[in-house]
Amino acid sequence: MREGIEVIIEPGALAGTISVDYPNLTFQPEANFNGLTSVFLRLTDGFVTSAPFEVSFEVAPLDDPPSFGLLPNQTVSAFENLSQSVAAVDIDTPDLTHSAVGLPGWVNLDPATGLLSGTPTNSDIGEWTNIVVTASDGTTMVDSQPFSITTTFDPYVQISVEAPDGYRGPDIKDLNLVGCEALVLMAASNNLSTLEGILLSYDICTLEQNWH
Numbered sequence: 001m002r003e004g005i006e007v008i009i010e011p012g013a014l015a016g017t018i019s020v021d022y023p024n025l026t027f028q029p030e031a032n033f034n035g036l037t038s039v040f041l042r043l044t045d046g047f048v049t050s051a052p053f054e055v056s057f058e059v060a061p062l063d064d065p066p067s068f069g070l071l072p073n074q075t076v077s078a079f080e081n082l083s084q085s086v087a088a089v090d091i092d093t094p095d096l097t098h099s100a101v102g103l104p105g106w107v108n109l110d111p112a113t114g115l116l117s118g119t120p121t122n123s124d125i126g127e128w129t130n131i132v133v134t135a136s137d138g139t140t141m142v143d144s145q146p147f148s149i150t151t152t153f154d155p156y157v158q159i160s161v162e163a164p165d166g167y168r169g170p171d172i173k174d175l176n177l178v179g180c181e182a183l184v185l186m187a188a189s190n191n192l193s194t195l196e197g198i199l200l201s202y203d204i205c206t207l208e209q210n211w212h
């Protein structure tokens with residue numbers, strides 16, 4: 001080996017970092033680069049400089065696993081829509097498949113998009129903890145951190161009812177009813193006729209007293 005040889009690295013679009021300490025060469029590929037990349041070098045002994053010669057590097061692809069961000073706990077009131085993405089990301093696999101364990105029955109997970117959606121009712125009140133979403137890129141399956149979905153009771157249930165025969169009050173289109181009272185009303189099959197009118201808020205107990 002000749003002493004005193006220096007290596008000149010020509011500027012170029014090398015997909016990585018090269019360093020040369022003649023005769024040793026190191027090459028660090030850029031993150032997630034794969035394929036062919038090259039650089040031109042010249043050697044000099046201080047007196048004579050060689051013509052540029054190309055050194056190329058072939059970087060084999062490495063399939064990275066999917067990864068999840070932090071999935072926040074969700075709280076949704078009855079009759080509100082839940083729409084929350086829990087998708088993983090994968091730098092080299094655009095199409096992931098998602099699945100989940102521990103989801104409430106009213107929640108749907110779209111396997112392709114990783115979107116959670118659904119609308120609970122007052123029958124779906126509860127807290128579902130330790131929900132885990134899994135993403136697969138076809139090679140590797142990765143689990144998310146556990147998260148929870150909590151549904152809260154909505155005391156105000158809006159229903160349309162028909163006014164009874166002989167009802168002489170204001171026109172009624174919709175009534176805002178307190179939840180348990182609404183259930184009582186529906187169970188009792190009170191029948192109010194639906195008329196053109198404004199949205200009114202009534203105490204159903206008062207209405208019932210007036211009707212009977």
Ligand SMILES: [Ca+2]
Pocket residue numbers: 032061062063064091092
């Ligand atoms: Ca990769």
Ligand SMILES: [Ca+2]
Pocket residue numbers: 063064065066090091092093137
């Ligand atoms: Ca991948």
